[in-house]
Amino acid sequence: MKQLGLQEYITTSDEIAALLQAANVGNVASEKMTLKEMLHFELLKFAVYLADADGDMDEREVSVIQESLGIESTVEELAQMKRKEIVAGRFGEKIPSVLKYPVLADAAHKISPDPYRGQKAMVFFDTFKLFGQTILAVHKDEANEFEVSRYTEYVERMEKFIKSYGIWYAGDQKIYRPIEPAMEETAESKEEQAAKLEELLSEFNGLTGLSGVKHQVNSLVNLMRVQKMRQEQGLKVSDVSKHMVFSGNPGTGKTTVARMLAEIYKYLGVLSKGQLVEVDRGGLVKGFIGQTATRVQEVVDEALGGILFIDEAYTLTVGKGDGDFGQEAVDTLLKSMEDHRDELIVIVAGYTDLMEQFLNSNPGLKSRFSNFIFFEDYTADELMDILHKNLEKQEYVLSEAAEKEARRMIEERVANKPDNFANARDVRNFMEHAISAHACRVVELENVDSDKGLLSTLEVEDLQPFDS
Incomplete structure (x- = not known):
C-alpha cells in the first residue's frame, strides 16, 4: 500500500480523470468542462462549503485552497461562489457530480487493463476526504461543530454512494492510503x-x-x-x-x-x-x-x-x-x-x-x-436558543414575524415529537433550509448586494416545514 499526501492525491485524481475522459466513460465528452476541470471545480466548492461553515472564510483557509488547487481566487470571489453554487445550489445535500464517472468505470469495468485495480472511485473519495481534513486542520483549536458536521455528513454521503455499487475498499485493501494532514503544534506553558x-x-x-x-x-x-x-x-x-x-x-x-x-x-x-x-x-x-x-x-x-x-x-x-x-x-x-x-x-x-x-x-x-x-431532549425554549446562536454564527437574524413562526413550528415539533424528531439536528437542518430558501428568494432582487439587512434577515416565507 502506497501512502499519498494531498497533492499526490489530486495529481492521481487528475490522471484518472484524463483516463476516463479519453474513454468517454458516461459520455463525459459531452459535458461543457473536461472531467479534470469538473473535479477541481467540485473540490473548490467543497472547500468553500467547509471553510464558510462558521460564516467566515479567513486568509489561512483561502491560502490552503489556493495552494492546493493552484488558483488565485480572492475571498470576495469565493464568497460570491458560496452564494451562487453552495447556498442556492444546496451543495451540501448532494454528492459531487464527478464521482459518478469513476463509480461507473469501476462498477461496470469500463477500463481494461485498469492500472488502478477498480479503485478509481476510492481515489476520488480519499482526495475529497483528505482535502476536507486539510481545511479543518487550518484551525486546530477552532474547528466548530458546523465545520466538522458538514465534513462528516458530506463524506458519509460519498461513502454510502460508493458502497451502494459494491466497489468500496477499506484499510489494507486499498492500493493508496492518505497521509493525514499534520496540525501545527505549539509548546504551551x-x-x-x-x-x-x-x-x-x-x-x-x-x-x-x-x-x-x-x-x-x-x-x-x-x-x-x-x-x-x-x-x-x-x-x-x-x-x-x-x-x-x-x-x-x-x-x-x-x-x-x-x-x-x-x-x-x-x-x-x-x-x-x-x-x-x-x-x-x-x-x-x-x-x-x-x-x-x-x-x-x-x-x-x-x-x-x-x-x-x-x-x-x-x-x-x-x-x-x-x-x-x-x-x-x-x-x-x-x-x-x-x-x-x-x-x-x-x-x-x-x-x-x-x-x-x-x-x-x-x-x-x-x-x-x-x-x-x-x-435529555431539548425543550422548545432551548431549541429556540440554539437556533438563535446558530443564526448569529452565520450572521443571520429572524424578522419579528419569522421569530414568531419559528417558535410556533418548533413548539409544535417538540409537542408532537414524531419518530424522526432529532432535537438540535432538526434545528440545524431547519436553519440551513431557511438560509437556502432565503438565497433563492433574494438572489433575483435588484440592488440586493448593497442591502445588508435584506441579505441577513430571514422572513416567514423562508421557513420550510421540518420534514421538507
Whole structure:
C-alpha cells in the first residue's frame, strides 16, 4: 500500500480523470468542462462549503485552497461562489457530480487493463476526504461543530454512494492510503494550558440546556483534577474507569460533548492528543473473517491519545445472530481497551434502552463502562436558543414575524415529537433550509448586494416545514 499526501492525491485524481475522459466513460465528452476541470471545480466548492461553515472564510483557509488547487481566487470571489453554487445550489445535500464517472468505470469495468485495480472511485473519495481534513486542520483549536458536521455528513454521503455499487475498499485493501494532514503544534506553558482549560470548561458550561450532563461531566473533571494533583505529590491514585456511556435521543449534543471532553482531558493531562475519532458499526464491522478485527485495530490506533466515540454502539450486538461480525468487533475493542488503558478513552452512545441491552450482551462491557450520562431532549425554549446562536454564527437574524413562526413550528415539533424528531439536528437542518430558501428568494432582487439587512434577515416565507 502506497501512502499519498494531498497533492499526490489530486495529481492521481487528475490522471484518472484524463483516463476516463479519453474513454468517454458516461459520455463525459459531452459535458461543457473536461472531467479534470469538473473535479477541481467540485473540490473548490467543497472547500468553500467547509471553510464558510462558521460564516467566515479567513486568509489561512483561502491560502490552503489556493495552494492546493493552484488558483488565485480572492475571498470576495469565493464568497460570491458560496452564494451562487453552495447556498442556492444546496451543495451540501448532494454528492459531487464527478464521482459518478469513476463509480461507473469501476462498477461496470469500463477500463481494461485498469492500472488502478477498480479503485478509481476510492481515489476520488480519499482526495475529497483528505482535502476536507486539510481545511479543518487550518484551525486546530477552532474547528466548530458546523465545520466538522458538514465534513462528516458530506463524506458519509460519498461513502454510502460508493458502497451502494459494491466497489468500496477499506484499510489494507486499498492500493493508496492518505497521509493525514499534520496540525501545527505549539509548546504551551503551564499557565497557558491552565487558561485554555478554563476557557474550554467555560465554553462547555455555556452550552444550551444539558444541566444533568454538565453536572456529571464537571464531577468527572474534578475527579481527574484531584487525581492529577495526587499523582504530582506522589500519592496513590485509584484506578478510575474513564470510559463512558452516552445515552439519549439523536441531536441531544452527545458528539459535541464528546469532542469538547476530548480537549478538556487533553489540557487536564489525562490524554496526550485530545482528538475525537467518530465511528459507527459501518466503520468497524467488515464482511469477512479477520477483516473486522483489523479494522477495529486501525480505528483504535487512530484514536490513541484521544477519545474513540462509537455512535449507535448497540448495533454491534443487539438483534444479531450467528455469522455476524459485530461480536468480533466488541471482542477486539475490549482487548484494545485493556492494552491501551492509559492511552484511550472509549465512549459508546445510543438510545437508552438499546444501550442497556448492548452492555448486558457481554460481561466485559459491563465491567469496563461505569460512567453513564443521560442526554435529555431539548425543550422548545432551548431549541429556540440554539437556533438563535446558530443564526448569529452565520450572521443571520429572524424578522419579528419569522421569530414568531419559528417558535410556533418548533413548539409544535417538540409537542408532537414524531419518530424522526432529532432535537438540535432538526434545528440545524431547519436553519440551513431557511438560509437556502432565503438565497433563492433574494438572489433575483435588484440592488440586493448593497442591502445588508435584506441579505441577513430571514422572513416567514423562508421557513420550510421540518420534514421538507
